[in-house]
Amino acid sequence: MIHSYRHRLGLTAGYPMYEELEQRLAAQPTITVPTITLDGDADAVVPATDGKSMAAKFSGERQHRVIPNVGHNLPQEDPKAFATAVWELASKKR
Structure with missing residues (x-):
């Protein structure tokens, strides 16, 4: 849980296996x-x-x-x- 909050706040990296998906979601397509x-x-x-x-x-x-x-x-x-x-x-x- 602590890692989740740190990640959401940009204080730590996420899990490498989800990095590509996170980048696609961060683009916030319409x-x-x-x-x-x-x-x-x-x-x-x-x-x-x-x-x-x-x-x-x-x-x-x-x-x-x-x-x-x-x-x-x-x-x-x-x-x-x-x-x-x-x-x-x-x-x-x-």
Whole structure:
């Protein structure tokens, strides 16, 4: 766990076998598939936003939702809201 936090903060190297994947992810390619982003309005780690600051990372259809009374672990704290968003995307006709 300590290594994970040190790595996230850029204080230590990651695992060599994942280096190429980490570099590809760091490039932050645009997300092109339909997406629903979720914020919990009680998140004390990353405060909820209107989602506009991340909008440029998505080129496909995107919705942003703020879920009331939910903190940082949205799938665990409100599994229904999380599952509903996944279901909406999975059942969408393409």
